[in-house]
Amino acid sequence: MTVSTPPTVSTASAASTVSAASAAADAILRRQRARESSARTYARSFPVVPARAYGMTVEGCDGRRYLDCLSGAGTLALGHNHPVVTEAVRRTLESGAPLHALDLATPQKDEFTDALFATLPPAFADRARIHFCGPAGTDAVEAALKLMQTATGRQGLLAFTGAYHGMTAGALAVSGGVAVKRPVPGLAADVTRLPYPYSYRCPFGVGGERGAELSAAYAERLLDDPKGGVVPPAAMILEPVQGEGGAVPAPDGWLRAMRRITAERGIPLIVDEVQTGVGRTGAFWAVEHSGVVPDAMVMSKAIGGSLPLAVVVYREDYDVWAPGAHTGTFRGNTLAMAAGAATLRYVAREGLVGRAAEVGARMAARLDALRGALPAIGDVRGRGLMIGVELVDPEGPPDSCGARPPAPGTADRVRAACLERGLIVELGGRYDATVRLLPPLVITDEEAEAVLDRLADAIAAVTCGRDGGGGGVRAGAARRDTGRPA
Numbered sequence: 001m002t003v004s005t006p007p008t009v010s011t012a013s014a015a016s017t018v019s020a021a022s023a024a025a026d027a028i029l030r031r032q033r034a035r036e037s038s039a040r041t042y043a044r045s046f047p048v049v050p051a052r053a054y055g056m057t058v059e060g061c062d063g064r065r066y067l068d069c070l071s072g073a074g075t076l077a078l079g080h081n082h083p084v085v086t087e088a089v090r091r092t093l094e095s096g097a098p099l100h101a102l103d104l105a106t107p108q109k110d111e112f113t114d115a116l117f118a119t120l121p122p123a124f125a126d127r128a129r130i131h132f133c134g135p136a137g138t139d140a141v142e143a144a145l146k147l148m149q150t151a152t153g154r155q156g157l158l159a160f161t162g163a164y165h166g167m168t169a170g171a172l173a174v175s176g177g178v179a180v181k182r183p184v185p186g187l188a189a190d191v192t193r194l195p196y197p198y199s200y201r202c203p204f205g206v207g208g209e210r211g212a213e214l215s216a217a218y219a220e221r222l223l224d225d226p227k228g229g230v231v232p233p234a235a236m237i238l239e240p241v242q243g244e245g246g247a248v249p250a251p252d253g254w255l256r257a258m259r260r261i262t263a264e265r266g267i268p269l270i271v272d273e274v275q276t277g278v279g280r281t282g283a284f285w286a287v288e289h290s291g292v293v294p295d296a297m298v299m300s301k302a303i304g305g306s307l308p309l310a311v312v313v314y315r316e317d318y319d320v321w322a323p324g325a326h327t328g329t330f331r332g333n334t335l336a337m338a339a340g341a342a343t344l345r346y347v348a349r350e351g352l353v354g355r356a357a358e359v360g361a362r363m364a365a366r367l368d369a370l371r372g373a374l375p376a377i378g379d380v381r382g383r384g385l386m387i388g389v390e391l392v393d394p395e396g397p398p399d400s401c402g403a404r405p406p407a408p409g410t411a412d413r414v415r416a417a418c419l420e421r422g423l424i425v426e427l428g429g430r431y432d433a434t435v436r437l438l439p440p441l442v443i444t445d446e447e448a449e450a451v452l453d454r455l456a457d458a459i460a461a462v463t464c465g466r467d468g469g470g471g472g473v474r475a476g477a478a479r480r481d482t483g484r485p486a
Contacts, residue, residue: 025049025061053080056447069425071438074275077302079440085305088342101332112337115344119284123293129319134328135308137274137300138166143326144296144312145170148235148268151318158236160196164244192230194219198248200379200403207401216257235268240286243275246429247388252290259292268295278302279347282357282384305339352441360384376463387437406433417458
């Protein structure tokens with residue numbers, strides 16, 4: 001009997017295929033540079049053309065695979081193309097449901113609202129109303145600010161250093177970044193900026209619990225000072241963990257102080273959970289760590305199950321809007337509501353909140369343990385699977401809290417070295433010197449170890465002159481990142 005053997009692919013043929021795929025990807029990137037706005041951001045840092053993605057793995061057009069620790073800036077709670085999400089989308093498409101419904105009631109919206117309210121702190125959910133916004137978090141921030149200004153009849157706002165709330169006018173005004181606001185005169189005229197507790201680079205130069213205490217005392221005394229220059233404001237807005245600000249968590253005691261200070265003075269408290277929500281920090285909503293019940297919560301990113309969706313949920317006492325007071329065409333994203341409801345229920349059912357707390361603590365501990373061997377690691381912080389590694393100049397002079405000067409150039413090179421090793425990470429924080437890790441909540445132990453191995457190797461290569469790295473892991477090659485198909 002003749003045994004047939006499978007045809008072999010020559011090395012030259014395989015190399016030719018890879019070369020053609022790389023050329024096609026390069027051509028797409030060239031067209032993007034030629035046609036898209038100069039304001040594009042992630043595309044500048046990651047010259048990757050994703051073709052397929054599953055879980056935590058992204059495969060480019062050229063066949064290289066990467067572990068994705070950006071997760072759509074925290075949008076992908078379940079990673080890419082999770083079966084729960086794709087099934088919800090498929091089921092909705094096959095049902096014939098309207099994909100666009102403005103703000104009409106639909107079964108999908110009703111189901112999403114039920115699923116969302118089931119995750120909220122009962123003391124908040126029992127007296128809450130929801131408003132569906134345009135499909136980006138920045139519009140939900142705008143809605144929350146406008147709502148409180150309408151309800152209180154006041155205009156001014158309290159916001160914090162290091163904050164990021166979005167890029168539309170009101171959201172940008174309460175954000176901390178100076179560079180993007182500089183060209184817009186008068187943008188933040190009605191915003192009073194308060195110091196956010198940032199232990200490593202404490203605004204008061206003391207750090208730790210004392211820094212948080214001073215931050216709270218400063219806010220309280222400023223508001224009560226008849227010569228302090230602050231007219232009674234319409235609201236205070238804050239992030240329980242600053243994301244773009246460098247994964248800086250607010251101490252629970254400080255959050256409770258902000259709630260007391262605002263409640264005693266009749267100032268509505270808005271908590272921005274756009275990036276911290278849906279289990280990211282090891283609680284379903286980050287504000288739950290402190291036990292604080294806000295007057296409004298802004299939500300987006302992960303609530304849509306990877307599709308665009310944004311809402312503001314607030315105490316019914318503030319529901320004073322006239323019809324059409326905050327509107328928008330794309331508030332009725334049926335697919336996002338179906339995917340979001342499925343995601344919210346899966347996260348709760350599968351215990352992914354506790355999983356985020358456990359894996360995040362383990363990853364942070366290992367990174368912190370590297371500080372002795374890699375002195376460029378100045379600080380490791382965060383909460384759950386929202387981790388920041390601030391890189392510094394280890395030879396630079398320390399400040400009063402012992403922090404060395406930030407090293408944005410080092411961080412930029414580390415990000416590039418991570419990409420060479422098949423790992424996607426982004427930067428944030430002051431001077432973009434903090435490497436941020438936002439893996440999906442479904443990250444496996446093996447993937448977590450691979451992320452840490454690659455990041456540590458990238459930092460060592462950049463700061464200790466080690467060689468190594470190379471292209472992302474080729475599809476089909478032996479790898480530690482995942483055992484699942486991409």
